[in-house]
Amino acid sequence: MKKADIEKKTEELVMPILEAGGYELWDTEYVKEGSDFYLRVYADKEGGITIDDCVTISRALEAKLDEDDFIEEAYILEVSSPGLTRRLKKDRDFERCIGRLVQVRLYKKENEVKEMIGRLDSFDDKSLTIVPEDGEKMSFSRENISMVRLEFED
Numbered sequence: 674m675k676k677a678d679i680e681k682k683t684e685e686l687v688m689p690i691l692e693a694g695g696y697e698l699w700d701t702e703y704v705k706e707g708s709d710f711y712l713r714v715y716a717d718k719e720g721g722i723t724i725d726d727c728v729t730i731s732r733a734l735e736a737k738l739d740e741d742d743f744i745e746e747a748y749i750l751e752v753s754s755p756g757l758t759r760r761l762k763k764d765r766d767f768e769r770c771i772g773r774l775v776q777v778r779l780y781k782k783e784n785e786v787k788e789m790i791g792r793l794d795s796f797d798d799k800s801l802t803i804v805p806e807d808g809e810k811m812s813f814s815r816e817n818i819s820m821v822r823l824e825f826e827d
Contacts, residue, residue: 679703699755710748715755727752761821774824
């Protein structure tokens with residue numbers, strides 16, 4: 674089974690658990706690190722997620738994963754917070770972070786920069802627009818963006 678299929682199926686299994694507990698799904702990822710595979714679920718809730726929340730989600734999801742048994746390799750399940758400086762990957766991530774301070778890294782220079790910090794102003798299928806400290810809006814091609822992450826704000 675492909676990585677994307679495993680992540681999608683995991684999302685389908687975890688969504689009812691998250692919705693019942695008042696949590697929101699931030700991301701899922703299935704990765705190999707060294708000789709181990711990891712299935713990671715990043716969840717959040719209003720006011721922040723606790724270790725006890727992660728344990729509750731993990732136990733419920735583990736039961737569903739054992740029942741469905743669709744992952745061939747042995748893996749380690751991790752449920753955690755996406756963190757304060759979480760990566761933004763999907764449109765829903767960008768939607769909920771409009772107006773927040775983000776760091777954008779590019780594969781190659783665009784608008785004479787390769788990295789920029791500013792407030793997320795808008796986005797569409799083709800571009801992402803941020804407003805840096807100097808107030809001049811800057812748009813970047815989404816296909817040239819290697820990473821977008823929230824910046825920590827006091």
